[in-house]
Amino acid sequence: MSDSKHNQRGLDPEVTEKLEQQTSELAKSVETGDYAQAMSIINDLSEVRDQSLYREVGRLTRSLHEAIRNFQIDPRNAEQKEALSKMSDASDRLNYVVEMTNQAANRTMDLVEESMPLAHTMRDEAIELRDEWQRLRRREMAPAEFRELYGRIDKFFVSLTADSDVLYRSLSEILLAQDFQDLTGQVIQKVTGLVKEVEENLLSLVVMASHVDQLTGTVHEIEEKEESAEKGLGPQMKANERDDVVSGQDDVDDLLSSLGF
Amino acid sequence: MKILIVDDFSTMRRIIKNLLRDLGFTNTDEADDGNTALPMLKSGKYDFLVTDWNMPGMSGFDLLKAVRADEQLKDLPILMVTAEAKRDQIIAAAQAGVNGYVVKPFTAATLKEKIEKIFERIH
Numbered sequence: 001m002s003d004s005k006h007n008q009r010g011l012d013p014e015v016t017e018k019l020e021q022q023t024s025e026l027a028k029s030v031e032t033g034d035y036a037q038a039m040s041i042i043n044d045l046s047e048v049r050d051q052s053l054y055r056e057v058g059r060l061t062r063s064l065h066e067a068i069r070n071f072q073i074d075p076r077n078a079e080q081k082e083a084l085s086k087m088s089d090a091s092d093r094l095n096y097v098v099e100m101t102n103q104a105a106n107r108t109m110d111l112v113e114e115s116m117p118l119a120h121t122m123r124d125e126a127i128e129l130r131d132e133w134q135r136l137r138r139r140e141m142a143p144a145e146f147r148e149l150y151g152r153i154d155k156f157f158v159s160l161t162a163d164s165d166v167l168y169r170s171l172s173e174i175l176l177a178q179d180f181q182d183l184t185g186q187v188i189q190k191v192t193g194l195v196k197e198v199e200e201n202l203l204s205l206v207v208m209a210s211h212v213d214q215l216t217g218t219v220h221e222i223e224e225k226e227e228s229a230e231k232g233l234g235p236q237m238k239a240n241e242r243d244d245v246v247s248g249q250d251d252v253d254d255l256l257s258s259l260g261f
Numbered sequence: 262m263k264i265l266i267v268d269d270f271s272t273m274r275r276i277i278k279n280l281l282r283d284l285g286f287t288n289t290d291e292a293d294d295g296n297t298a299l300p301m302l303k304s305g306k307y308d309f310l311v312t313d314w315n316m317p318g319m320s321g322f323d324l325l326k327a328v329r330a331d332e333q334l335k336d337l338p339i340l341m342v343t344a345e346a347k348r349d350q351i352i353a354a355a356q357a358g359v360n361g362y363v364v365k366p367f368t369a370a371t372l373k374e375k376i377e378k379i380f381e382r383i384h
Binding site: 102106232233247252255 | 314316321322323355367371
């Protein structure tokens, strides 16, 4: 009973009605010995089956199309609009994310690499002046040295003002370089939405295919395909909830020392 | 001290290069996978190798095994810096002869600690 209910799922009521009607006609023709009529009813039956399959495949294709067509993003300015309009598929969009994050990372590192020597120079000069200043406070300084220190402190204030301006500008540019997150976030959310929709449609396709297999009695041998840990698997999700994955450097260190490394 | 940094992402190579420079290692070269790295190692007289695991072409794990199997390179210290976080993989890397294993995301302090530990053991 539950089996027949399961078989009905996915078929249009129209189709099942036709099926029922033709089955009784078929039984009648066989009973009355009208085999020619029986054969033609069997033909009709398989045609009904084929048609319902075509219809289902058509429906799935349409919803897949729809999912891809709905895959759009609101650009903020003309430049982004142009960039986005050139991208027709998800892989283009994800490449765009890679490119934007790459650009932002490099821009940030450029600014950091420019800023670091400035911070170094400031620190080094401050340390020297601090030591000199302490000598002065301990009254260990000759008048000539004292005059020189005055001049150095003057110069230090001038360069400190200029360098901290440069540092401040770099920091605010680093801040601005993070604006990729807004657009890449949008792109990734859209791609996630698309993947989800396609996944759902594929799932119905699989269900339908298994239904077809049931009707036709086909059995598939499916080989289990395992990911290659040797090639690398990439970052693992939900590491905290899993036993086979480490959740941080402490875990790695514990594991390695438990092995005697 | 000449160091080869192997990672398929240029940004990660740049981060590691910067961190190494802060630690006082200024002589570094870069390669984007094992296939590029191996010939460089063979001809370049490197003292230390920092490699990612997951890369197109030749993976860092294969590079590790190739280095250990090479008569001339087999003693080269190798630090793996990777997002690969499965226990089995870490064990496999240890058994293949890696000298240190850092999981991404990592801090400058972690990288420093592991590098120092490796050199402590060697000297």
